[in-house]
Each structure stands twice: as C-alpha cells, then as structure tokens.
Amino acid sequence: MTPIFAIAAPGVVMLVAVVLIILALVYYLVSVIVALRRIVGGLDGVIASVGEIVEKTKPVNEVVLDINNNLDAGVDLLEGLLVKKAGLSDAMGLVEGLYPGAAAQGLRNFPESKDVVPPRIGEVYTRGTLTLARLGREAPIALGNPAGPALRDIEGGSLAARELYPEVRQTRPPSLPRSPVIGTDAPEQYERRDDIGKPRKRLPGRT
C-alpha cells in the first residue's frame, strides 16, 4: 500500500497544479477576450467618428484656400489704396492710431513700412466728416484737396449762397411790386397821432 500511496501523492499534486494552471488560463484569457472585445467596440466607434470627420473636412481645404485668396486680394487692395492715398508714412500713422502696435508689423506688401516711424495721428476723419468739410468750403466733391485752399467760385459764390433762400427776387422776375412811397408827396397820407412824443401812459397795477 505504501508504494501505491507514494506514487499517487505526487501525481495528485501535479494534477492539482495542472488543473489550477488551466483554470487560471481560462479565467484570465476569457477576461482578456472580454476586454479586447470592448476595445474592438470602442475602436469601431472611433473609426466611424473619424470617418465622419474625414467626410466633413473634405471640402474645408478648398473652401479655406478660396477664402484666403479672396481675403489676400482684399488686403492687397486696401493696403495699396491706403498707401496710395495717404502715403506710406501717414498710412502707418493711421494704422498705428487705429491698432496700437500694429505699425511695427508693417504692411504685408510694403516691407519698407516696418522702418517707417509712424506719425501720431490723433484723429481719423471719416468719409462723412471729409465730405462735410469739403461741402462747407463750397468745394465740389472730388475736385479739390481738403488740405489745400478753399475752392470758391469767386464770381458766382455769393449767388450760390443767395440761391439757398426762397426769395422771389432770386428768380429775377421781369417786374417787382413797387416799394411804398413815403413823405409829404406820398399818395397815401395818414393823420398824425397826438400821443407821439408825449410821456408814455402808466400801465395800471405798476408803481
């Protein structure tokens, strides 16, 4: 009996060890499989979302490039117009006045603008102000420089001002009603009042 038990005991231990190893393998591998399936499910969601992102962003590049090209054209236009009309120095002063610190970056199409010391321009006149100023100087719009002398029509200047009033005389009619004749020879004679030249009567209630 003893040898049989002696042979069986290590066998049982080994059998238990093998069974435990198999159980551990099953437990952990099943757990890993479950985790991997969850990962696969998550990755499926990621792939679907990324696919949507790819679809949605497909036209973005072309559209943004077109927008940038249009904006570049607008910037080129405005920079060129500003420098042409105001001069580079005043243009930089205007830019600095509107956006403090922006003059240091310079204009994109005028690299030399970075070297310009922007003058201090305290006021920026709007188009309306400029137009009113020019009208006030009786200057036809777009004919003169507001910085220059006033453009006045010397010969017709007063007539232009008088025509602003609704007076019959400005229409230059062939005949106007005559003025009333006064004096002793006037056709219409009035009696002289007796109270003229005498002290004024006191009004009642005043002391």
Added chain:
Amino acid sequence: MTLWWIGSLLLLLVILPVVIYLLHGVLRAAKSIVPSVDRIAAAAAAGSKDLDAVPLLLTTQDQVRTTVEVVANYGGSLDVIVDDAEEAAR
C-alpha cells in the same frame, strides 16, 4: 520518486504563480486600454459633432467673395474721389 515530488511542487509553487502573474499583467494591460479607447471614441464623436458647422464655410466663402467685391468697388470709387498722396503734397 523524489524527482516526481520536486516536479509536482515546482509546478504548483513556481510555474502556477508565474503563469498567473503573467496572465494578470496581460489582463491589466488590456483593461487599461478600454477607458482610453472609450475616451478616444467620445473625443472623436465630439470632434465630428463640432464639424457640423463646416457647411457654413460655404456661406462664409460667398460672403467673403461678396465683401471683397464690395470693397473693391468702394476702393475704386475712393481711388477716383480722393486725391493721391503725391498729388496732395504738391
């Protein structure tokens, strides 16, 4: 017999813990990936939702084009109305 015992005990006391340790490491790594994947999926879904406004870029494109055209016309008029800086300096 002795070798039989040694082999059995080795299997029970060494091999089994090592196997369990290694499998546990694999399981822990696999489980640690799950929340990351979930966060990535949520982020991708949110990113996709954020891009719902992308078609509005077409409207923006048209608006920018129109604006630049208006600016060009306005600039052309200003070019006629306002004197150049060189002429004003004279």
